[in-house]
Amino acid sequence: MSPFSLTRTLPADATAAALRADVSQGLSRTPKQLPPKWFYDARGSELFDEITRLPAYYPTRAEREILLARAGLIAAATGARTLIELGSGSSDKTRHLIGALTGLLSYVPVDVSESALESAGRQLLADHPGLDVHALVADFQQGMTLPPTPGPRLLAFLGGTIGNLLPPERAAFLRTVHGLLSPGDALLLGTDLVKDEETLVAAYDDPEGVTAAFNKNVLLVINRELGADFDPADFAHVAVWNADDAWIEMRLRARRELTVKIPALDLAVPFAAGEEVRTEVSAKFREDGVRSELHAAGLDLAHWWTDDAGRFALSLALRR
Template sequence: MSPFRLTRTLPEDATEAALRADVLHGLTCSPKTLPPKWFYDAHGSELFDKITELPEYYPTRAEREILAARANEIAQATDARTLIELGSGSSEKTRLLLDALPALHTYVPVDVSESALTQAGHALIAERPELDVHALVADFTAPLLLPRTPGPRLVAFLGSTIGNLLPAERAAFLASLRAVMAPGDTLLLGTDLVKDESVLVAAYDDAAGVTAEFNKNVLTVVNRELGADFGPEAFTHVVRWDAEHEWIEMRLRSRTEQTVKIPALDLAVDFADGEDLRTEISAKFREDGVRYELAAAGFDLTRWFNSPGQLYGLALATPARPPSAPFPAADRITACVR
């Protein structure tokens, strides 16, 4: 049986430092924001697993349908000996790719959660004793230092997580990814597609209220880790479709005028009655737009796979040239104003 290996590229205190920086920056911005990665403590991860099973939430099912139907085609187009998965989590959907890659030697899951990587890695080795699993504790939005592994490599970024990045952030991310990929490597990118507004909004505002609880969990995380006194019941879960930018926004709307204290940051944050705290954007894509963003970062889109009903798309792309700057400065969306 191959050993499970884990490499940590983040300092032990990186998570705490990042949370402190994000909260300080986001809650002193106008409009106020918090990054969606802070939803995912143990309880938040459990809630998200429930969300993926809700009837309104189609992306996980749609992506799995594509992988189940087209994994062999993806495998034939890549001939990968190493699979690198960014934001791997439980590596559940990845098993469809693992089963389809006959020449696969090494799997490199990349995630900020060491516990998730360890649990998934040991499970995979038990199922596939011939597989070399080398987990990487890393923030995939920062420049990656990938371990040496056999090529060619397939880099998978699934779940449409790329939609949580603002346009300029997506450009920087894709360019940094292109910088570590070699000729013969392939990128598999999951993208949720633009569709009817009612379908999109329902996916983020389910009737059972699970997404609302998930959204408010970010306040619980800040309370626990930074000693804040957010009252989750003092905020309402709000979802809106931004047609101009073609993204969903999740927000927490203050039910009253209030002040929240965050002792660890020596910070007091005032909220007006009805003021919003944005906790997530989830951009939706069109095939032409994905092709443009990939090309600007130095990739050629070689294959495009749609789910039934055109709900979701998987893009297969190969490195074409060094990346260029995809967005002129005037077109970049500013996250917040200090």
């Protein structure tokens, strides 16, 4: 078998169809909302990379700190021969794991971006020529089938991305993970932790304005893909801490009354002055809550590691 293979389980037009559905449904409801996955075109990905380097944005640095400190323990606890990464992107953080997993034979990066998978996969092969890379173009929320690879398997879902899912979506996702794994396989999960409101809001509302540009990028994606006439200057970036639900909400707030036309959907969307569109939820967690959600999905928490400041956690759970 070739050391690099790429399988597409998403139809070629799936992304365009999903965008149309999300925009049509999300902007026609009250209150309005859009899923955060539409931030991430090429420009959005560049902006997010810039966000991860901002002083106030701690999650990426905190997670990397844990990975560097605990990669050997993760390897010893799992004995993984296959590493699967959901939302792999550039596969940057998993390089620490790949280096530590001395018995690793296969790596399965999963992402919606074929170009990102090609680039990252071939770079990994250059660094680890004995590794089989089975890239999978798929949306982990739409169901997928993993290629046959040797066990035990370790599935990594990093970056705190699980926090972008609402509680019913999280439960469904964890049940899907359970179905993808065999008894004794493991899930490595990154979760941002509950902390003081000032620290949380600062991470999503930087004075440099990078997060604001990232948030407004969704409007530019809709303009480009659906012919809409959003003017990003008409909207203010808002980040608020919802203590009742333990999550940060990012929103776009209309600065004035206006109507946006979206020709591809034959849609005119009215906004009242001050009306908001929720563009992201980023849930924050506590250990007991993570343990409970994992257990309900048939996954048992075996290890819990945090960075030195206790801001972020990596948990290792075994599939029952």
